[in-house]
Amino acid sequence: MAGDVWRPPFSTGKIVEDYRLLKLYLEVAREKGREDLVDKALISEEDVNLLRRLSSAPGVTAEDLVNALEERFYERVDPDIASEALSRAGINFDGDTARRIIARILAGWLVEMGEELRMYRLRRSWEA
Secondary structure: OHHHOOOOOOOOOOOOOOOHHHHHHHHHHHHOOOHHHHHHHOOOHHHHHHHHHHHOOOOOOHHHHHHHHHHHHHOOOOHHHHHHHHHHOOOOOOHHHHHHHHHHHHHHHHHHHHHHOOOOOOOOOOOO
8 A cells, every 4th residue: 555655845765664654743833723833744955955065064864964953853842732733642751752753754754855855865775
């Protein structure tokens, strides 16, 4: 059922295999009338510019990029909305952990987007 898989624009699934939790986060935010949180969860031009700067460092890996970008998105994710979204998926975490999970998905999406925009090529661990 690969055709039924939801992914945001410019995502590839190379880093984030499943975007359902992000979709739930966006749905919960919309239900609560929090379009501001939806906007914060979308990739901005500033995010892409930061990714461009980070990815130009020699020897930087996809994991390095995700780790660095996670912190940026963490501040933009609401812990209560994140916790409710995960709860709807049958995953119960405190707000801080839920927030970190959604932030990591957003960071992975941005790194995937960078490859789609041809800023770099993600390599698998077995590739030279």
